[in-house]
Amino acid sequence: MLLATAILLLFTTVMAAAPARAAVPTLDNIRVALFLQLPGKYTSTTPEATFSSPGGMTIGITVGGGAAAPWMTAPASANVSLALDDFKVKVLETANFANALSLYKYLQTASRTAYLTSLSKGGAIQYQVLEGAYTTVAEAQAGLARWSADAKLAPLTGGYKSELQGPFHLETPAYANKAAAQAAAAGFGNAGVDAWVAVREGKGGALYSVMVGAAASADALKTIQAAALKAPGGAGLKAVEANSAYLLLRSDHSASQTAAAPHELYQFPAGDMKLWIAPAGQQPIKLAERSGRTYRGSFELSAVNGKLAVVNELPFEHYLYSVVAIEMYPSWPAEALKAQAVAARSFVLNKGLGFQIAHVVDTTLSQAYYGTTAEQPSATAAVDATKGEVALYDGKVIEAIYSSSGGGMTADASEAWGNTVPYLQPAASPDQISEAALLNWHRVVLDSGETGYIRGDLVKDTGRKNEAGARILETTTDGINVRRHPIIQDTVPVVAGIGKGQTVIEIDSVIESNPMNWERGPFTGEEMATAINARVSDKINGLVTSIAVSKRGPSGRVTEITVNGKAVAVSSPDGLRSVLGVGGSLPSTKFEIEETGKMTVLGAGGQTDTRTGSAPLYVMGSDGRATAFNGEYVYAGDGKGNVRAATSAPGFAFSGQGFGHGVGMSQFGAYSLAQQGYDYQYILQYYYKGITIAKE
Template sequence: MTFKASWKRLSLSIAALLVLVSTLSVQPSRAAVPALDTIRVAMFLQLPGKYESLTAAATLQSAGGIKIGTRGPAGTSEWFTVEANRSVRFAVDDYKVKLIETANFANAWSVYQHVQSARGMGYISSVSKNGGTLYQVFEGTYGSAQESAAALGRWNADAKLTGLLGGFKPAQHGPLRLESPALESKAAAQTLAASIGGAGLDAYVAVRAGAKGAVYSVMVGGASTADELKTLQAAAAKAPSGASLKPADTASPYLLIRADHGVSGKADSALELYAFPAGDMKVWAAPGGAQPIGLTERSNRTYRGSFELSAFNGKLAVINELPFEQYLYSVVAVEMYTSWPIEALKAQAVAARSYALNKGFGFQIAHVVDTTLSQAYYGTGVEKSSSTEAVEATKGEVALYNGKVIETVYSSNGGGMTADARDVWKNEIPYLQSVPSPDSSAEAGLQSWYRVVLPSGLVGYVREDLVKDTGQKTAAGSRILEMTTDGTNIRRHPAIQDAIPVIAQVQRGSRVIELEKVIQSNPMNWVRGPFTGDELLKAINARVNPKLTGTVTSVEVSARGISGRATEMSVNGTKVVLSSPDSIRSTFGVGESLPSTLFNVEETGKVVVQGAGGAQSTKTDGQRPLYVMGADGKSTSYTQNYMYVLDGDGDIRAATKDPAFSFAGTGFGHGVGMSQYGALSLAQQGYDYQYILKYYYKGITIAKE
């Protein structure tokens, strides 16, 4: 729905359709204002069609230690404690494919890296076996033997993997095992596992809950079927203490402990990985002290509250549960600059609180996710005193329309005019109407860029402080500029971002010709392109059905909404079928989504040629040659990539030889609801947070529980 009101972070805002507030997630207070004590935030979750964020394992650590246990209807049960600053991993103990088993760590690591590059769910672990250490690489988190068999077939067809295996034959690996009786300690379990491993069997320490704390045992093997388990039992009977091994009860909670090398990447350094059964078991990880818990797979961020890990829809689900108001400490700090006026931050706090309450259990086992599909949530590391103050000062306050919490969607910049909900999602919502928005504050302090022609004929942008005026001009009156630094990047768009391609590098003293001067692309004003017809065709066809065919020769906005935003696009005169007007941003963006749908399209390959007797001809592509007459009266075919056209006002237009399309627009995000830069401007003018909210959300009231 939202994203940080920041050009630097460039996280795109995404909005879903309205979801009614679940009565399971919010309970009415005496004032009939919804309240929520704790919120569940999905960090990793498999929810096909709505949200998919997957990880093979989750790595937790805390400076204060972590209490590990289980969670059930009756509450939580602590099993054991992980000491301070020690990292441990968690994964689902389900069906997998064993890709390799070798004494050579380098070989195993190469296989593991290949799995990662192929976007597989990989694990690399070690086991004491046959008197030495063997390294094993597993792939997948599959719900059945049939699924892992299909995966085995896919990996066997991978020619590169086959070359890395050195003759090892991949096989299925399942969660069916044998188990020893309970042992007196973890050390005793480690000794027995080493003894059984010496007989050539995979043996692991396991832990279960006992009446007086953790109880340890040894689990052996990894069968996928009942027949495989019988074969395993026959082989185990010949091993030391093998007669005591019985089929493990995989229906009751347990943690199987593996030595995992995926984080360290070293043979002599491993973390304990706790694998839990893919049933109803929920692992509970709570801070052992006052320090938050870190999650390595989320950029090593640290989080308040506790973590719940479970198997959901066949994949590892990682949920952070914490006090609702403390969740907002992070959201407000991410979604809005913490240096902005406190009234703007208060407006953001009420909007963020209302949005979360409006969604209820929007993700089945979680209220929200930690990405911009809900609201950006980055844990404790981003919290600042100003944003926390804004949350505390508005504690419990929400925006209501007709007595119900509204969906307080917001975006970075409204581009001078916010969008009506109909402009973006086709649904009419009385409090989400188009209003003028004072958004130009986004341009404060930004530098200008020159669009220039290089000696090579390429056209791009360079920042104004990297060139100087030579005082000379071309015959057409354009200024000639000179580069003042070596290795200066000429960019496709006037901004420095990783997603913006560098088209050339030029050295000090090189001269370029100025075409125009523009403000740096920002959340208020931006340019993208020109994109070639082939680039647009590839981008569009990645997201639409039916696919477009043929060469793209024209692109136009064929319908606009109340706020002037594009609501329909046509390519080659035919309407493009889109899921919603807002999807125009992702569909027509090359390399990245367009910042907003409030834009104009320039067909840079389109040129109107004035002929004899006033006759006009329109050139739209490079199929027909264009002839230019020189001073000697002779004409020649023009073959350069760009043609420079001077209009009556002296402005020069860089027309492309082949069809290409440039987008120039205003605003950043979907544009519905509160504009964050608009909130900044209103706060700077002295308006308070309630005025700001009521300005952007029509007909609402602000209430507190």
């Protein structure tokens, strides 16, 4: 059917039409959340965000939605970190940098929210190791209890008693400049209290003051105030007003991990304050915590649900430059890239401000977006060539869903999410292109009785067969990893390692797992129970002994399964990919299940006997003697080379087609259609039924 479809498409002439003119929604700038916590919807957090730009940066603030003029700059290529002024645990204060660094590394490994900072105190530099980005004092107290009970900390802290830090501060009047504020902070430090330079907005630039203490409560701040009276200027200290806008400056050694090279860490209150950063020149801004990627436009930082939110704001079309280059291979035909550009543009305009303070996020929950780091000339050209074009159905911008591969047939929307969408219907999809140039893998039996996959170019046929007619293969090199699935990925376990000259028995041969065809498993009943129970509320008692498909949708995708005879409840059918995934989701819901722990024996008169579980299988010869097969693995052959691998205990292997939810445009299908000479409009209208392509 697919081959016939491909041939039909090849010889059909389609005349490209100019996009219709219509009232199309527009978006000048898009807001992309890189870090944001929205409980129940999206979570990607970081305790701090570190920015730099070759041309320097300009920093400003907005409070309560009001715009503020730029009032602070960062030098070219200098790292500047931003974080919330929240609750933390001070785990150590010491003059010994090596001790502080050792503790920082331990805490960072354990919690990923550690800081190594320094300040002038008692006439010397003291290093403080802080942990946490806690929203409330109760959370910080729980953190304090955790670290106080950690026996591994004692050798690293030398008996130092951990304490809480928080966003309650005292503040001096403004000083003439930053240097004067730094000198005043050192004076407070000489009196034995923590003090830092603070920055506020002033007329024509920044104002510098000193903030003293970082208390976790107003009462604790009173104790600090009494101690600060001993320092020059201590009598003039006043408590910082709640919801006021400021930046508290710490010296941060976390990134450099050296005593001599701290960078500036600015903390701002978790209120209405919004901090923004823009490049001072034409160079993009680098964000270290997002894999060091660089981005066009500016950034806004704020507190959302008590956590640091980082949003990149940039021209909408420039955002698409990155998305198209990541979501589709830039080397693919131009018409496929144009189809991707229109789909990506339509997807955003359909969603609106979908994430409270942002239109989209930068992951595949929306669309993958990696900033300028990912941009490629071919993708940029595709975006420019289709500027402003969107897909409409009944006059409205469609939700242009797409996935990597339809596995030969795209899905109906109901098969993925349970709802019907008129333009998201199944379509035969020429996705076989993803298998081009891939190697075959052999599923083999090792001397241990275990099974796994070996890549075809690592073995040779000996020309011999065993008694069951199965081929005997011989390895041709050393250092071969026998893998659980026929694909090389870090997440795919290695069953065993074997060397050159070893013989193995071939069970079958399959092409390397790819977006068109894939294999997963077999998985044990225990593994399946663990995976399923991690994702459903109605837990399974004991092992999984059976998994059966109870319903399929129009394209053949699984929409319901039963486990141990009981239907599994999921929020949407596509959720079954996650529910059934061991070590990661299944690639798609278009699959078949083989229960490897079940064997059916055909007897005289056509009668059958199905065996499951750990009961041994007996084979009786003509002499009346019976042999029990009660090992972990059982292999049945017909003497013609056809072998089935079964397990004595329950086991489950999945074979499927497609990658992703399968709804809407198949990207590999778009590639194939473009190769056959079809333009982007035809590709879009092929996958999204009844749409028109329009631009303003």
